Amino acid sequence: MINSKFKWQLDQPTDPQAADKLAKDANIDPFIAKMLAQRGVTTPEAAEEFMNPSVSAFHDPFLMHDMQKGIDRIQKAVENGEHITVYGDYDADGITSTTIMYETLSDLGADVDYYIPNRFSEGYGPNVQAFENIIKKGTTLIVTVDNGVAGNDAIDAANQLHCDVVVTDHHSLPEKLPDAYAIIHPRVKNENGDGYPFGDLCGAGVAFKIAQALMDEVPSDLLDIASIGTVADIVSLRDENRAIVKFGVQAIQNSQRPGLLALIKEAGIDLSKFSEDDIGFGIAPRLNSLGRIKDATVGVELLSTFDEDRASELAKFANSQNDLRKSLVDQFFTDAVQSVEDGGDLHGRRTLVVVGNNWHQGVLGIVASRLVDKYQRPTIVMTAADDSDEVKGSGRSVDQFDLFKAIDPIRDQTVGFGGHHSAVGLTIKKDKVPVLKDQLEKAAADQHLDLSVKPKLAISAVLPISKVTPDLCDKIKALAPFGQDNPKPIFKMQFDSLANVKTMGKTNDHLKFSLVQGNNQLTAIAFGKGSVAPELQNGQTTLEVAGEIGENTWNNRTTLQLMIDDLKQTLPPVVDQRTRELHQQMFAQSGVYVFFHEKILKQLQRYVGDQSQAVMYNQVQKDFTDGHRLYIVDCPDVVDDLVTLLANIRPQTTVLYLYKKQLISKIGMPDRNSYAKLFRFIKEHSNINIATQLKQISEHLHISARTIIFMVQVFLELDFITIKDRMINLNPDYADRDLKTAPSYHLRIEQLAAEKKLLVSNTHELVSFVKDCLGV
Template structure:
């Protein structure tokens, strides 16, 4: 058995609807299955999804306050008032600032921008920067991607005499700031039909309203911010991203060309994964480590040399960020493992002095990925007696709402259901941890602590072609709420498997089903090679990609997870070097069993784990899914009894023995007859002294002569006295098979034939038959 790492939730779409989509939309079955599994019910609905148009863009004036915003901005431009765009230091905030700056500049506004410094100002509005803006003559502040939670700071700006327009998309609190105008798609009193805009999406709506037309030239900025901020990739957002990617692929955009160059990709190949995993981290890096202003300058510059220079700086900052993230992640994992208290519903709250607050969100994400618990990572400032950090969550634990329940000890926080940032007094960290753990225990179940992977559709091997995989691009872009499909291939044979990579930590396989083959690769899953036994049938989930080599294209499965419900037999017979097979056994789930004391003594110096003698094992109640059988018992029934005690999911068969008798066999009756006649003529024979000469004369092994002597002794034909065989005077007729030694060897030969020297398939069948028969009553089972 191979246990999956996640809970598989497989969608099995209606086959008739799949067939209709396939025919009416002229798409491969793979695409049709994905669309049906995603909830599309009609051809019309599916067609509209596949052919997005600008009709998906909503009227910006449906946002409450938009009329007032347009009037106030035009007034500022007419009266030549200085405007400040106040952004944020992440990719969403940087692109939001860029959209607003480009729009206002095109309108002839006197406009500047400011981005808070994460380490000086923290998240959101800053009194320091508002004072600075006032001193520079700013009359109107427009926030982008922040401001909804800046109650005190916006009141400060108002007290200075400046007007404030807040544009934001973050979760609003119970109290709203005293801004002159608030543009937010998710407020309770709004009539806007799509509440899931990113901060840059809100800025784009403002630009649309101010310009009186859709600012198509800014699509690429909306796409970058929307993807990087992980908002829902449905509705308007989907259209924005689709158009933005198309624009990046085909337009001569200085910032995009520079980012593509330092990322090592072609502009024509940019897609949502490029933005999410290459552009986004680099744009975010500057704000994580210092001033985010260069990020905005990259998008505002009209000089190619400057664009490439800034992009190179972003790249270096990203490398620096990666090194810091690894260091902090390693330290956080060490602290968590030392505590060892995250069993069951729990929330990880971990912190340390001098941890860089700019990367703690990334570290929190890594902790969630490793432990699958909500995680808060804090940098502790002992001088200021504050803790500042980031949170990431899992399904079922609404991070913002759960933090809000602790506002009495958590004065500054903001965010979403799955992510948040916060600052709190150092003395409140332990109390926050204890409260959140109690809250997790109240709202999370043990089942929710096992990550779920939603699988769009199980596929047949014959559906997986390069053409089908290429057609999946019709469904892109993929992202939040429309994730990249996860595919499932069930009960296939693993024809070949091998570890690859310098550390042997990856695995490459060839899967087969019904004569069709498919390459598969699992990065970081090298251990799978040790878990797959011959003939095992496995199910796999993962992504489908096209592997192109020397101009030849082949489908390839990128393995995310694997499982098998069948028990497995691993054949390690005949491998004398223990270090060749021991590392392949998960010892924490395994019990080592021997039937003979000599075997226990032999392996005690080779295996660190406890080796159980079978007779001792039956007196204990150990729990283990796997068993390694180190040797053979004296008879078949003892082995059968071991199998009936527990339904082992894996059996490792070693069957060590120093005195195998299978190839030596049983002496023939003619041999016994000759030997008895030999002894009868001499009456006595110095076996110990002359066994070598006898062996040479007869051609029999010394083991055979000793065995025959033992049989004669047990049948009372001879006495043994200090190595001398003495023929008894009175002999009783007896059959050779009556001697215990003869019976034992006969049984041993049969057992070795069935188990030690049998072909793998015969051995598997032998175990299969006995595992299927559970003869011991349930209350007497040995649950090892």
């Protein structure tokens, strides 16, 4: 049984009529209107702004806190020839923020350089020693990007050395803001209590707004870099961010940056079909890997250089660092899983703490995320070094557990600790690992962490695969760019069966199959689900599938496919296992085995186990089947017999074997000419021995032997003939009677109808019919 990772929930707009009204008022496609309504976009004006953002989407940068003050200080430094240092961060948002600020100041003629702190030796944000070194080299103005709002100590040190600091940041605000010359932040309120209209900018977005203020226009040449930071930092893709990414994706397609183009080439991205996904899965991981593995400083050079040879060299380096990062993650994840499984950490515990030896610190957060995905519980992954008594690590959490709040009570027992609800970083002494484990379990109890509660998966609609067309795909694309607060629509697919089930990848980690409905097929891919392949068989399945519709291009041919978000199997009410052969193994499962022909029951009864029952259809009682599996072994002669049986019982699952050795429909019902030919033959011949003469009669009349036997039975029931000692003769006293009044004739009609309904029909038709009979 394949269990779902999520709790599926059909996404319904608050106002059921909103989508229809929007489609009419805005004159847009009803499907798009429904998707917009699910996103809270319900007016024509909002729809136009969402679908077609314009330059007007960019707010006045001077509405942001301290923007004027910060701009004045930067301009003064430029005019006076002061040395400015842009102090960035080592992730993709930090690298792009630094690039934007550095290029903007360079274009203004500033004396400027940049500094990216080292993740491992200096950590995140303003560092006192780094600030002091920068100032000693002649810097009189430090402009932070993507950091600084919590850098009180380093900023105080800079002030004492008579160096001003302009903070540009977007991260959560601390209780006490630093004493910086200016704090440009979209969530800090101005003196009059007003705030910037949109508070969800990333670091690159804030840097972009400063560039807009300095240039007195929207800096279109920086949209490509700003969009990378915005997608990479997983901020809301609404309002201003939506415009940044929408225009940024277009800018990247036309980019002249040698470094960006070289990076796109290394990532194997088709620039003609570039989308925000290519940023999230191609560009951003390669930029992030620089800071995770070594030094992110080269990332700024990569994005800003105009030397094509240097750009190619740096792009190859970024790609190799990303490959190394993936290799390390795979290695440490495998080791971590083995540690968890061997150590019994899943028994009686709701949280996980895994400690490796000499694991690379830069990838511990990714390993923790993968463990959370696998085990669905808060996880901290740490590494120990042989020459240190400390362990360092990162933690990731689930929605219902505040990881920062969980660890905060033992903050005084840590060497270093920081983070938020879903992610933390910490350093502790080795002997404090048991304390950490106990505290997490205590917090799990205090926060009432319930591991059985699954995160929700919003289903946009239920779609038959016949509706998955290029036109539908184009409609979905109209809602892009997708990301935080504008997720790709997820559909639950309707289909009849699976085909071509197989695994993919070097270690068969991934699953691929086709969803089949009539003449329609749709390829589906499920990453990380290769292990469930043996549970899926071609043909009818109880599998339910939810995923995102997309395109796959291979050898210049583009096809539609489903990228699966979740799978689940449910015990089906009806299973089609129709067969022409019965064998002992088919009676191995416990349940109630129902027969319509006593002869077949007697032949097979010995195969039915002690925990099961074998009964005739007219002997089934309601309590026989309640909550049990019901097996319909053979095919009834009359459909109503099956209908009557199913109407009065409530099995958990009904399995349909519907065995019939030979189909009467292959013979059919004799026509009137056949009856007339046989009648004349009997009339003209006396003492016909049907046992010895059947073959000759069949050849003479050109009628099959089985049909002749059937017609003889009809004649006998109508008193047209007599049979004595196997000799057939015409009844001299026969009277004209309608053939349809013969019981065998009527039974043949019923049998043909039963075969058509139960044996000739396709799986969907049969299952639907039986479900209707069961009332499910």
